[in-house]
Amino acid sequence: MTELRHPSQEQQALLERYRGSHVGVFGQPGLVLTHGDGAWVWDVDGHRYLDLLGGIAVNLLGHGHPELVAAVSKQAGEAVHVSNFFTTTAQIEAAETLLEVAGAPEGSGVFFANSGAEANEAAIKLARKTGRPGIVSVSGAFHGRTTGALALTHKESHRAPFEPLLPGVTHVPAGDVAALEAAVGPDTGMVILEPLQGEAGVVPLPEGYLAAARRITTEAGALLVVDEIQTGVGRTGAWFAHQHEGVRPDAMTLAKGLGGGVPVGAMVTFGPEVTGMLTAGQHGTTFGGNPLACSAVLAVLRTVHEKRLVEHARAAGQRLAERVEALGDPRVAQVRGAGLLRGIVLTEPLAAAAVAAARERGFIINPVAPDVIRLAPPLVVTDDQLDTFVDALPAILDAAQAAHQEAAP
Structure with missing residues (x-):
């Protein structure tokens, strides 16, 4: 069972300072991050996350690439x-x-x-x-x-x-x-x-x-x-x-x-x-x-x-899509996209809840639509790293589904 991560008082205080000093066009940030290494990032509490969003497809070489x-x-x-x-x-x-x-x-x-x-x-x-x-x-x-x-x-x-x-x-x-x-x-x-x-x-x-x-x-x-x-x-x-x-x-x-x-x-x-x-x-x-x-x-x-990262993106993205679809999870309708820009399409509007559940389990993903999770990891992400997310996805969706049902009127 993955240990769940919850923000400390220090992190909550920093987020409060953010709210007090910024124009609120981005809403509430999810975390206060300190540094990264490859496809990993760390927050101020020392928790490590697999960055499967890559700064919204920006951190192409990951974090701290030499x-x-x-x-x-x-x-x-x-x-x-x-x-x-x-x-x-x-x-x-x-x-x-x-x-x-x-x-x-x-x-x-x-x-x-x-x-x-x-x-x-x-x-x-x-x-x-x-x-x-x-x-x-x-x-x-x-x-x-x-x-x-x-x-x-x-x-x-x-x-x-x-x-x-x-x-x-x-x-x-x-x-x-x-x-x-x-x-x-x-x-x-x-x-x-x-x-x-x-x-x-x-x-x-x-x-x-x-x-x-x-x-x-x-x-x-x-x-x-x-x-x-x-x-x-x-x-x-x-x-x-x-x-x-x-x-x-x-x-x-x-x-x-x-x-x-x-x-x-x-x-x-x-x-x-x-x-x-x-x-x-x-x-x-x-x-x-x-x-x-x-x-x-x-x-x-x-x-x-x-580093032949174009070829890696093609092969790793295809493998990722196939592995997610092979789960046979009834909450996953399809995986669309190409290379390492993928959308996991859900049968229910669980994306926002899935993002929160994934973050608690050490993964950063994005709810690009109510029923779509977007993945855009660094092109240096490994198959093993992607496998850890695929293996955790059913539990993430379990938690998301429970949270969604609890929030329903």
Whole structure:
């Protein structure tokens, strides 16, 4: 029987101090964490947890990875920031390496930003440069919380408090090719899609939909932009999720795992025609492309390649899904997703209670929907570590079910 973990008075006092000093947009944090090592993290009480969320798909190499630590430490001792009046070898090499793993043709380019939302803001500007004001997104989409990116996001509860938003954005049902075809016309500058919708509940687009979107946008003269913020850099078992279908977009946006925990985002443009659409002075960023972030990007990309973490994500994610489904637990409907971005779909709305039960047993997971548990562990997680979670899952669901029934009116 796993010993249950409960927060100490010290931890509760720290959480109270958090509430007294922060704007409450994140609600109540679950724990006060102190440090990590690989796929493990520790709280202030000394309790250890298997981190199966990875900072929401951010900590790609886990915690304290020696290659990332060495790269960031070295760069911090040399130059953290130089402004974009200048460049650095770190910025140049990071962009070159990113274009290489993306399979981008000659004349492609990278715009480094600080976050995924900023990368998508750059994509909006790119779309505006077509001279066509229309943008098409899909149901379930999440593209960020800045006001431009929020207009692309579908969830009404995110959008409503801040309307009116950027005009000209149309949302169509995800996976409906006919609806997409009908929505894209001579006024459409961009179609933006997540190949695998993380915030919607780890929901993949139907096979062939991305290829259909490529055909539709090409015929209409619109841009196809793929949002790979959560799915990029090996997460799904390919360097980028759109590569599973062999589709080349006009641009893609990245963040999260790109810096392994160091804040960085990027918009990658494919080919000289798209790259040349934004010219000097038409966009910018103070911190984007700074040498510290770019050194982190370079360390992440090199480590993912050298340690064959793309292949590991593919194999480990498939094994994880098969093991969960092999439990035959009647509360598990299916496991969807790809690589090490997985959604365990439940037959009851137990996800929030399961997160609490899992945390008491030493696992960090995420209730991405009332009936979906999201797993996005570091790509360095081992099969043995994942097995400990699978073995504990029935007991976690037992406790979640009991808590849910007790809370029912």
